[in-house]
Amino acid sequence: MSSSDQINAIVDAIISRVNDNTEALGGLISVTERDEEPTYIEPLTSYVIPFVEGRDTIGIYANGEEHSYPIHIVAFYKYSDLATGLRPVRNWGLAALDLFTRTNATITTTSALGVACGAETAGATLEIGYWRNGDYVMHFWTLGLQVKQIV
DSSP states (O other): OOOHHHHHHHHHHHHHHHHTTTTTTTOOOEEEEEESSSSOOOOTTEEEEETTTTTTTEEEEETTEEEEEEEEEEEEEEEESSSHHHHHHHHHHHHHHHSSSSGGGGEEEEEEOOOOEEEEEEEEEEEEEEETTTTTTEEEOOOOOOEEEEE
16 A cells, blocks of 8 residues: 555544544534635634655665654634633634544544544644634634554
8 A cells, every 4th residue: 555545544643533522622513624724714614634844754674664653633613702602712722732642642544535643743743823803803723733553
């Protein structure tokens, strides 16, 4: 099975894990894959963005490769003022972190070809922020995962 098939299977597993936890992440209504941060943002949307702000570093061995690559997950929330969204959005960002650390750091799935695939979260960053947009404030969290995968 190709490297791309195995990496895409892990991306799909991450999307599924976020989709399975939308309520714990603030009632997200949409989780999709993107290749860049969107120019138009709908509140309560989340995007999984593989290889953003980084690259796939590959260790080559006799029987396969070890891939180490970034995946960012970002979610957006709309509030009428700044203070109301600060703590909930931070809590949801930390809840997203919990989905991929400690006992949840292992990501396993079966590819579309029926092959078992696995990866580990090897590091993470979390950014919480906001910007004012006219009469409302858009809050967001961005979870950056460093994923290691043997293919």
